[in-house]
Amino acid sequence: MNLQSVKTIYLAEMARSLRTVLQSIVSPVVSTSLYFVVFGAAIGSRISEVDGVSYGAFIVPGLIMLMLLTQSVATASFGIFFPRFSGSIYEILSAPISYFEIVLGYVGAAATKSLILGLIVLATARLFVPFTIQYPLVMLLFLVLTAITFSLLGFIIGIWADGFEKLQLVPLLIITPLTFLGGTFYSIDMLPPFWQAVTLLNPVVYLVSGFRWSFYGMGDVSIWASLGMIALFLGVSLAVVNWIFKSGYRLKP
């Protein structure tokens, strides 16, 4: 294991985030506040409680997930796309490091960043509504696993994309809709039975549900289904990344 190399990539990526530290922090704080004003105050005043939790508190886990998914994908995809775009990828590919170490550096940095943002959103939300976290360790586990998994997904997108449009496409067309339809702002019990069944095909439902379980001890699906889903996701992402490096896809002719 070439720790020095991993550290170098990791720190360079973190430094890149730090250069834009203000945007990095301000934007999630502002958007979280907006969600609270719109959903929590405006709509929440009509919906008093969901599953025995105030609506404001109910949406907190979903909001954090939303931030976590979008930030992980955005940071990791840009992180690896940029050297491909600028041409400096030659250096990474000719360095004495394994594929695993490359992934560790890039994905580790992206996951760290989105984890920190997730915690900032959590703290911001706490300013708006009171809530308690029943299973903090499970919550952290979910945060970490989701950050890693979706950073891996971002890494894959960053390698697949051959232009800035494609880089934006997946988050825009897939991640954001799936998150919004994934029970972020509602309990799927509120849907008619047919749509409930359809929603269960959305993997994000399991993430949001499991994450919410760690807060309030209840979710749309069982915690084991949620853990199983995130494990499956992680496994698939790892397999794809492994295939990318083995085959040289988009990296090595």
Place this chain on the structure above:
Amino acid sequence: MIRVEGVSKTFRGGFEALRNIDLTIRRGEIFALLGPNGAGKTTLISVICGLVNASAGRVLVDGHDNVAAYRRAREMIGLVPQELTNEAFTTVWDTVSFSRGLFGKPKNPAHIERVLRALTLWEKRNNRLLELSGGMKRRVLIAKALAHEPQVLFLDEPTAGVDVELRREMWNVVRDLRDQGVTIILTTHYIEEAEEMADRIGVIRRGELVLVEEKHALMHQLGRKELTLHLDTPLSAVPPGLASHELTLAEDGHALVYTYDTSRPGKGEGTGISALLTDLEAAGLQVKDLHTRQSSLEEIFVSLVRENA
């Protein structure tokens, strides 16, 4: 230092960029790889550095297979790519330090400073790359390649876009490196660069290595020599008595040019010069002056590439 054994590369789509290349680079030499655009120079370097997977054959760097033992092999190599990269927002110091760390070496600011000074980039160390000129950016790439103290340095057209004065400075940097024991492989389109610097020269054409030779031997062997004879009285045609020699008239008949090859004997024995001189005397021509000229590497190169076309 580097052994390339039977390396071929066929790109997806079926283009054969390298065909069965065998090449040995000796420790401590400067090896110049020449060839026209699209010949496969960059592809060959990319295969050695692990950026392109070979379709066949293998590469050993100091005995380490560059696939099976890629860590050992790559640690030794520094690569300066042909294309400029475009990491606009990092500073010179940061990007060069990054390169060192990436190759697994612990921080060593003193070494980075030496490299930057040698490449006259020290003044610019805190500038972001977007604030540098093209020639400076190229030198930054060289600094990055040297940051981890490689034993082998690949320079893919290092002096493209670098002004004449700086080019000479860079040649000196390269020679200094060689004197420190670094093996250097460079590609260039400036033949004078190869002529000036290389110990050995390889010529690659359409994916085939058509020639590998010591520079001096190459210039000697392939060097066409010209003997120019300046005449007292101008001629309108080559006199019949001299028709058996390969002569051409030049300078409005004021000179006769004789082309010969020092390695390939001409008519009779040797270079044919003595026979020519005898015939000149018989023809009654007065020679005022004479000089000889050896063709430059550039002429050799052009004729070689054309000859095989």
